[in-house]
Amino acid sequence: MAAGAFSAPDPAPPAWSLEQQLAALREALPAGSRLLAVSKGHPAASLRQLAALGQRSFGESRLQEAIAKQAELADLGALDWHFIGRLQANKARAVLRQFGTIHSVDSLELAERLARIAAEEGLAPAVFLQVKLRVDPNKTGLSAPELRQLWPRLQGLAPLRIVGLMTMAPQGLSRAESQALFGECAALARELGLAELSMGMSGDWPEAAAAGSTWVRIGSGLFGPKPCQL
Ligand SMILES: *Cc1c(COP(=O)(O)O)cnc(C)c1O
Numbered sequence: 001m002a003a004g005a006f007s008a009p010d011p012a013p014p015a016w017s018l019e020q021q022l023a024a025l026r027e028a029l030p031a032g033s034r035l036l037a038v039s040k041g042h043p044a045a046s047l048r049q050l051a052a053l054g055q056r057s058f059g060e061s062r063l064q065e066a067i068a069k070q071a072e073l074a075d076l077g078a079l080d081w082h083f084i085g086r087l088q089a090n091k092a093r094a095v096l097r098q099f100g101t102i103h104s105v106d107s108l109e110l111a112e113r114l115a116r117i118a119a120e121e122g123l124a125p126a127v128f129l130q131v132k133l134r135v136d137p138n139k140t141g142l143s144a145p146e147l148r149q150l151w152p153r154l155q156g157l158a159p160l161r162i163v164g165l166m167t168m169a170p171q172g173l174s175r176a177e178s179q180a181l182f183g184e185c186a187a188l189a190r191e192l193g194l195a196e197l198s199m200g201m202s203g204d205w206p207e208a209a210a211a212g213s214t215w216v217r218i219g220s221g222l223f224g225p226k227p228c229q230l
Helices: 018-027 044-052 063-071 089-098 106-121 146-155 173-193 207-212
Strands: 032-037 057-060 080-081 101-105 126-131 161-167 197-198 216-219
Touching: 018 032, 032 044, 032 089, 032 207, 044 063, 057 063, 063 080, 080 089, 089 106, 101 106, 101 161, 106 126, 126 146, 146 173, 146 216, 161 173, 173 197, 173 207
Parallel strands: 032 057, 032 216, 057 080, 080 101, 101 126, 126 161, 161 197, 197 216
Antiparallel strands: none
């Protein structure tokens, strides 16, 4: 700072602009990768702002929070709601009623339960099977051998529409390691004839998109840091 009688105050950090972040992500994402706006922890007003800009697909991981936002945004008409959180068996019916797509189906038991309830409810949800291709105590998911073994039974679970695989990279992978992991997930989806891949979050979506992700799930990189930690 130059010597002087007055020093300028530090400029305030620029306000986070949802519009600019959305535009930047749209610009950066390759054509085949769609943006799932992960809105957990963010207020309905932010979703409303994004919806006005044409973002219709939102990911939530807590049922009660999602129900409240869906009610608040009911005037916007149909939005495309994706459930991405850990799904407890006793919430399956409510999740099916509120969400057209579920990204976190991580066991045969859960898939069977969802299929039974979806049939009762007259629903045909799109489902991603969550896979775990690396050791990671913080995450659930089917291993590749488990998935291959269960695949004939999973395929028979109408009215579920199994559209793809979802995975998350463990913390601390290098960019090259994440890209290798996402590439393995893409190869597994191809092997099973599944077209969709839910891969990539704020910290690793470029690697996921490069590996063929069709849905990147972006929270903080779009909405900014969370107002409250969830
Ligand atoms: C929260 C969450 C995201 C988004 O995480 P960010 O790092 O904020 O982009 C993506 N996927 C799942 C399953 C999540 O729970």
